[in-house]
Amino acid sequence: MDNELITELYRSMLLIRRFEEEAARLYQERKIGGFLHLYIGQEALAVGTASVLDSEDYLVTAYRCHGHYLARGGSARAGMAELLGKVTGCAEGRGGSMHFYDVEKKFMGGWGIVGAHMPLAAGFAFAQKYNQESGATICFLGDGAINIGPFHEAMSLAALWNLPVVFVIENNYFAMGTPLHKTSPTDDLSLRALGYPMARDTVDGHDVFAVRASIHAALTRAREQHLPTLIEAKTYRYRGHSMADPAKYRTKEEVEDWRKRDPILTLGAKLESFGLKTLRDQIDREIEEEILDAVKFAEESPEPDPSTAEKYVYVE
Amino acid sequence: MEVSNSEDKINQTLPNQRELAIRDALREAMEEEMLRDERVFLMGEEVGSYDGAYKCSRGMLEKFGPKRVIDAPIAECGFAGVGIGAAMAGLRPIIEFMTFNFSLIAIDQIINTAAKARLMSAGRLSCPIVFRGAGGAAFQLAAQHANSFESFYAYTPGLIVLAPATPYDMKGLLKSAIRDDNPVVFFESELTYSLKGVVPEGEYLVPIGKADLKREGNDLTIISWSKNVFLAEKVADELVAQGVECDLLDLRSLRPLDKEAIFKSVSKTHRVLIIQEQHLFASYGAFLSHLISTEIFDELDAPVGLVSSLEVPMPYSKSLESVVMPSKDRCLKEAWRVLEGVKLS
8 A cells, every 4th residue: 555645645634633623622712603513533535535536626515614625625724714704714704614615726615505515516517528628526415415405406417417426425324413314214325326317336434545446436437427426425423513512312332433443543553553653643743733823823814804894795 | 467569669660670579689699699608508498499488599409509508307406506506617607497486496506506605705706697587477377477586686695686678678688697707687577578679780788787768757757677667668658648757767787776877867856656566565666765765865855656566476367467466557546646746847
């Protein structure tokens, strides 16, 4: 296995983990307003996916978006500043936690209405095909999104028009606080691909290498054959739905079981077993510095000028 | 409502001037813009093989092929969202709703995504897209197919909302809408697709945000938009016969609004009658009334007059429908209320 790849995957996952932990702390200090949905536990999905994307590929997701933004190369400074509502944020304090963007890196948000970004993703893929571009579109969604109308309409159009899009269900087993068995008659969520029809896959979302392989296969199908795919990735969030949720609807044992398979600990142990403990420790220190720098940057950045409250409504 | 005889006054026909029906004016606008810009495409239900539910895209599939004239299945949320995504990725879609009644299935996409993307991304995303189709009541379509949604969409910052009346304005404004970098909601009317009027050969644009003063008089300003401009014209005809000369202002563009044109006219006539197909409650016309009453209060010699649809979902029966919609009689009654005490010359 490629040591450089492993260290990069480790670095990227750890950056997200530490970013989210600091965000939680700042939220508790009331420095972050609104909703804050943390990605802790699901890092292997965003990172494994981003590691097989080309610069031509679009990535779009729902409101639990910090991990995807960082994995796609979004700046930790600009992300943290956005959480604090600062003008130096990735959306200049207009978007907040649920609406991160880095359009130059083709990270297209950051959308707050469950399932509503799926037709949008099909639209990015439509444009890629229309323009005969080589890229494809990856669209992440939660297991809570599979029962809402836009899921069906987007899947339907993607299959009908052969759009180069990959829909990835991040099945963390809870739609907010409602367990999967109350929202789906089966725990095999990729079955939903069959009726459109569309290629499907199921992957262990805690295994960053399995994620890479599954996404890569789907991307190849999208790029070379203009065919969409539905992937179900089984994963888990260690925290509640948002910071407002103490997650009392599940047992400590269940959370601990998932933590034993934690993708970051797993990869960290792998690095150590390869004799790369010194390198790993160095990465840990570098990430710590990057996060502290991001927090400092965010805290020291100015608020948006109130006189600009009505900016960015229209293209003039 | 009847629209058949009213266009003569609005489109003064001169010898050798070409006349087009509104559906053909719209088609010309789309075709010209598609020839001009490869990124423009038309998507919607029945727009291709069927030539459009109201034949606005007749022959376009043959001319441009299935890549650019795209028949969509019945999935308004889906294809509106695909259009929005395509627009953010650099294309310039025209999304046809068979009627705006069905746009409610897509209204989350239009309001929560298209209209807000620019703000939420601090200008990093833009959404150059046109949503067009028939709005408002026609003949006895009953409650679910007779909605007039100008107030819904005009309420939303981030959207441009256009509601032209004449073939000339339909063509010129649709071309401007397609070239605009913002999401545009463009209202047409089932009742006027066959209405003919002067549309000159060759390229022209009607600017967004400019009202059109269709006739001039010193006694009363009548403000309307969309097909009610034709009703307003009839009302003005009647009033002239009774010695009242009217300014008739066709707003054409609801958001942005040509406030200056309104203020200029009202500052001359000092009396206003607004005719809208919306319900009065929390409506666009009520907003206009507020605007006039606050911004140029001193110019008013009477409270602002406003004729709206009654506060009821549209009933089916013709006898009921005609009572619910603004009528000439209701407009005249309201006009005389506004004109009370005026000394006619």
